[in-house]
Amino acid sequence: MARWRSSAVALAALGAAAGVAGCNPQPEYRRNGYASRADCLRDYPANQCESTRSGGVSYFYGPWYGNQRTATTNDPGPGATAVNGRSQSADPAGSVARRGGFGGTGRSSGFHGG
Amino acid sequence: MRRIAVPPRPNWVGRLEAIEFAGWRRKDGSAYWVEDACFELSADEVETLHEAAVVCETLVAAAVARAMEDPAGLAQLGLSDRLAALAQVSWRRGDPSLYGRFDFAWDGSGPPKLLEYNADTPTALYEAAVVQWRWLIDRDPEADQYNSIHENLIEAWRKLAPAIAKGGRLHLTSLQEEIDDAATAAYLADCAIQAGIETCLIDIADIGLKGGRLVDLEDRPITHLFKLYPWEWLVAEDEAFAAALLATDIGVLEPPWRVAAASKGLLVDLWRAATDCPYLLPTFWNEAAIIGDRVGKPILGREGANVKLRFTDQVRDGVGPFGGQPHVWQARAAMPAFDGRTPVFGVWIVAGAPCGLGIREDTAAVTGEGAYFIPHRIA
Numbered sequence: 053m054a055r056w057r058s059s060a061v062a063l064a065a066l067g068a069a070a071g072v073a074g075c076n077p078q079p080e081y082r083r084n085g086y087a088s089r090a091d092c093l094r095d096y097p098a099n100q101c102e103s104t105r106s107g108g109v110s111y112f113y114g115p116w117y118g119n120q121r122t123a124t125t126n127d128p129g130p131g132a133t134a135v136n137g138r139s140q141s142a143d144p145a146g147s148v149a150r151r152g153g154f155g156g157t158g159r160s161s162g163f164h165g166g
Numbered sequence: 167m168r169r170i171a172v173p174p175r176p177n178w179v180g181r182l183e184a185i186e187f188a189g190w191r192r193k194d195g196s197a198y199w200v201e202d203a204c205f206e207l208s209a210d211e212v213e214t215l216h217e218a219a220v221v222c223e224t225l226v227a228a229a230v231a232r233a234m235e236d237p238a239g240l241a242q243l244g245l246s247d248r249l250a251a252l253a254q255v256s257w258r259r260g261d262p263s264l265y266g267r268f269d270f271a272w273d274g275s276g277p278p279k280l281l282e283y284n285a286d287t288p289t290a291l292y293e294a295a296v297v298q299w300r301w302l303i304d305r306d307p308e309a310d311q312y313n314s315i316h317e318n319l320i321e322a323w324r325k326l327a328p329a330i331a332k333g334g335r336l337h338l339t340s341l342q343e344e345i346d347d348a349a350t351a352a353y354l355a356d357c358a359i360q361a362g363i364e365t366c367l368i369d370i371a372d373i374g375l376k377g378g379r380l381v382d383l384e385d386r387p388i389t390h391l392f393k394l395y396p397w398e399w400l401v402a403e404d405e406a407f408a409a410a411l412l413a414t415d416i417g418v419l420e421p422p423w424r425v426a427a428a429s430k431g432l433l434v435d436l437w438r439a440a441t442d443c444p445y446l447l448p449t450f451w452n453e454a455a456i457i458g459d460r461v462g463k464p465i466l467g468r469e470g471a472n473v474k475l476r477f478t479d480q481v482r483d484g485v486g487p488f489g490g491q492p493h494v495w496q497a498r499a500a501m502p503a504f505d506g507r508t509p510v511f512g513v514w515i516v517a518g519a520p521c522g523l524g525i526r527e528d529t530a531a532v533t534g535e536g537a538y539f540i541p542h543r544i545a
Contacts, residue, residue, distance in 0.1 A: 063296070159341065
């Protein structure tokens with residue numbers, strides 16, 4: 053009689069490590085980028101917002117921190133603008149990736165999958 | 167069908183952790199995985215569940231097709247104008263679906279009754295496909311289980327692999343601190359790897375916007391994205407990110423049309439179109455249409471939040487963030503408790519075909535965040 057189950061269930065790289073193993077290593081440190089000083093100041097004090105100018109456009113960085121998002125204590129600022137994605141700032145000259153546009157609703161509501 | 171006590175496997179925690187099933191216990195330390203009991207079903211009972219899912223999948227496809235021709239209907243299902251337009255394009259283009267889960271109420275006699283279809287962001291996949299399979303084999307290598315989810319997922323990815331390879335790689339995103347979501351995304355990545363696809367897991371908030379395109383942490387363009395995150399949130403959270411997602415030619419799983427399939431509002435249309443179907447519960451927009459015990463469900467709610475119970479012996483309004491949504495009203499299904507817990511039978515659909523079962527049980531009337539996963543075997 054035919055079985056209903058798989059004859060074998062092999063994993064390429066166990067559990068949660070799988071996708072990471074298939075991805076190039078992530079940079080050890082990162083920092084949040086902003087299109088305006090006001091956006092940066094929503095996350096960090098003024099002395100931690102560094103301005104840079106490129107191609108006639110100014111944009112701003114917060115301080116460096118470890119890249120593990122779960123280790124939020126490594127993020128020296130609240131990260132409100134970046135994490136909650138409420139900033140309406142433009143993509144600054146296409147030269148620095150802005151992050152945090154997605155995920156705010158799930159993180160604030162606590163409901164996501166099902 | 168019966169729920170039976172079984173002795174835990176020796177070193178069962180170690181066995182679960184050896185396959186990286188971190189979700190076997192919840193954040194509060196309580197166990198989510200049931201090791202000391204299981205459900206035992208006959209082959210005929212498995213056939214009954216399988217057939218119910220086959221029929222429901224066909225009915226859903228027909229209902230979604232009807233909805234796509236009716237913009238007002240899509241709005242009633244909870245799709246914004248923008249999402250509705252996206253869903254229509256996606257449907258007409260034939261964007262493939264990877265997976266979904268029908269949740270049935272069932273007492274083992276008579277037909278299972280469809281409670282809902284998790285068609286956009288289904289979770290609890292890893293424990294259904296892998297963890298309970300390992301549990302079964304550990305106990306009896308000759309035993310059977312309704313579960314060929316794993317090989318079907320790999321085969322589904324294999325069919326998608328040529329298109330993904332043109333873009334370079336598949337990104338899989340979720341809220342990484344949510345164990346269940348992260349495990350589902352990581353497991354799907356594992357299956358994709360076995361299908362020859364290069365993968366990259368990325369936290370949903372780490373997706374970047376650069377030059378009008380969505381990029382990963384190394385600023386590589388995202389061309390194919392598995393997202394364990396609701397469509398209705400993706401298109402509403404940040405205008406620039408949403409515009410990049412919609413304007414660029416990113417292949418997304420689950421595709422936008424799946425929101426219509428996942429909407430509880432579709433249950434009303436399913437019932438209206440097939441009142442003689444044995445697997446459907448009477449479901450209406452109007453609460454007064456149901457005389458007797460009934461359940462109110464927010465159309466795009468999740469994890470049992472904001473569900474309203476109007477039972478003879480219990481009246482309850484569930485809490486959560488979805489209370490502002492319209493509710494549909496579904497007749498109460500017969501859901502007997504086994505050892506004090508009420509099971510919900512989740513039949514997994516991969517690439518449009520049912521292929522496995524995951525059973526969750528809860529001491530509460532609504533299966534929610536406090537539910538347990540209990541393995542099963544075929545007698």
